Amino acid sequence: MGYGIRHTVSIIVLLSAMMVSRRQNASASYVFVYQYKTWTAAQSYCREHHTDLVSIRNETEHQKIQDLLKNNYYYYYVWIGLYRTRSWSDQSNSSFSNWRTGQPDNAGNSEYCTAVSFSDSGSWTDENCNTASPFICYSGE
Ligand SMILES: *[C@@H]1O[C@H](CO)[C@@H](O)[C@H](O)[C@H]1NC(C)=O
Ligand SMILES: *[C@@H]1O[C@H](CO)[C@@H](O)[C@H](O)[C@H]1NC(C)=O
Ligand SMILES: [Ca+2]
Secondary structure, eight states, X not given: OOHHHHHHHHHHHHHHHHHHHHHHHHHXXXXXXXXXXXXXXXXXXXXXXXXXXXXXXXXXXXXXXXXXXXXXXTOSEEEEEEETTTEETTOOOOOOOOBOTTOOOOGGGOOOEEEEEGGGXXXXXXXXXXXXXXXXXXXXX
């Protein structure tokens, strides 16, 4: 291989690497929506404007949500995509959970949707789906 060709190959490899890292960065972008909606309305909003309500499937994703909540500490409850304590809105499968002590309790037999609570480090609590709360969507993969 001549110098010119090797040089060209290096540039292509470099560009491909840059494109891959851009795609990875874009793969999980979380969006905090400052609008009070019921869980179902929040789900519709996320599906229309982004991809879906957010899933929290492991410690890494939990950490990202916590970082987001740090900037939004004045909201008490924030909807995430978990329904009936086991189904994620985007069909994600995961055994990860982060329930607040004593939750889920399905209080009054009427709590089927899950919120993260800032006051307890982003731990989860089941709430009445008709409660209007802000929520977190995600865009991308
Ligand atoms: C967390 O889950 C997401 C989605 O399944 C996955 O892409 C990511 O690699 C996981 N991270 C860790 C550290 O397990
Ligand atoms: C989750 O598991 C179900 C049943 O095993 C499967 O049909 C579905 O495709 C899985 N979803 C994802 C996102 O992997
Ligand atoms: Ca509860």
